[in-house]
Amino acid sequence: MDYDREFLTGTVTVLILALLNERAMYAYEILQEAERRSARAFQMKEGTIYPALHQMERGGLLKAEWRQGESGRARKYYSLTAKGRKKAQSKREQWEAISAAMRMILGDLHG
Amino acid sequence: MDYDREFLTGTVTVLILALLNERAMYAYEILQEAERRSARAFQMKEGTIYPALHQMERGGLLKAEWRQGESGRARKYYSLTAKGRKKAQSKREQWEAISAAMRMILGDLHG
DNA sequence: TATCATACCTTGTTCGACAAGGCAAAGGGC
DNA sequence: GCCCTTTGCCTTGTCGAACAAGGTATGATA
Known part of the structure; x- marks a missing residue:
């Protein structure tokens, strides 16, 4: 699936913080790990x-x-x-709140 | 909760399409309805x-x-x-894919 | 009568993702 | 040995979405 670029805004910081919260990584590794774990949904660019x-x-x-x-x-x-680490926690909570709010609007029709 | 602005990028279009997919609304009504349904998580601005x-x-x-x-x-x-209507469907699917991918990275620790 | 909420709108700024480049080292194929 | 791909680091400039901050006008309420 191709994503409209706007959807990726905001995900990059959370992604980086979440991955580095598990272990130290280098940039190129982060790119690949995010792509692998998301089943290729995330394909961050180096310029990002x-x-x-x-x-x-x-x-x-x-x-x-x-x-x-x-x-x-x-x-x-x-x-x-x-x-x-504090920021990672805060960003994660923000994401989850937004995600929950979206489900309220969209309706939980598709899981 | 205050949200970093970046998190709201991309949600606006999905929100508008999802609400209008239910019934015709005017702009001011969309603002209020989104705020009400999301328990005040979304507070879109008029300039948006x-x-x-x-x-x-x-x-x-x-x-x-x-x-x-x-x-x-x-x-x-x-x-x-x-x-x-087609766009509404497409955007919704994109959102759900991104949301699922985020859960894969973040882990499903908090539901 | 004054003030607030409603209801429409615009202009300019800010900031994040990306495109498109560049540089250099390591490894594989021939 | 030589070339090409992958790895791995980086930068500059562009685009576009959300927003801040303004404006106008009507209806309701105190």
Whole structure:
């Protein structure tokens, strides 16, 4: 299914926070993990995720760390700060509230 | 709860189409009905809904009709065209797909 | 009579997702 | 060895949706 771009607005930040809340990941990994878990519904673009990560880092939600794996090149791993964990919780609650409100309007006809 | 603006992006069009799919309404009525049904989660602004309605009308999704009620001033009622009904269905499906994908990422921990 | 809610509208700003590029290293095929 | 793809990092500029902040006018209410 192709999605109207407007639907993806707002999901990116929640997605990043939710994934990093589980473990540290690097940008490219986040892209792939989101795509995999959502059964390809989410296909974030690099032009979306890199600026988003930088902005969140500047905002003190994330901290970045370069790690040199045994093989392959160094990767920049992001993890949540304490502030980031709070934000993850808050964003999650917001999403769930919006989602519940939408169901009230749309009716719960299709599950 | 206050919502980050980004979360509301994309919901406006779905909301309007879903409400008008039930019956013809005028703009101000849509604002109030969405607020009422969502338990005040949605509080669309006039600067959001009027341009949205005009654009959807130009796009052939809606048709407008002035109706003079028995009391009070004339109101501009909007209703869906055939094209609008199709769009309503499509947008609804998109929303549900996104919503399902989000649950896959967030985990279904909170229902 | 004054004020509030209703009811229509517009202009300009802000901000997030994206398109379209660029750079460099690692690995596989030939 | 050489090329091409994938990985993995990044930036700049554009587009579009929601909103803030204004405007106008009518009807109801105190």
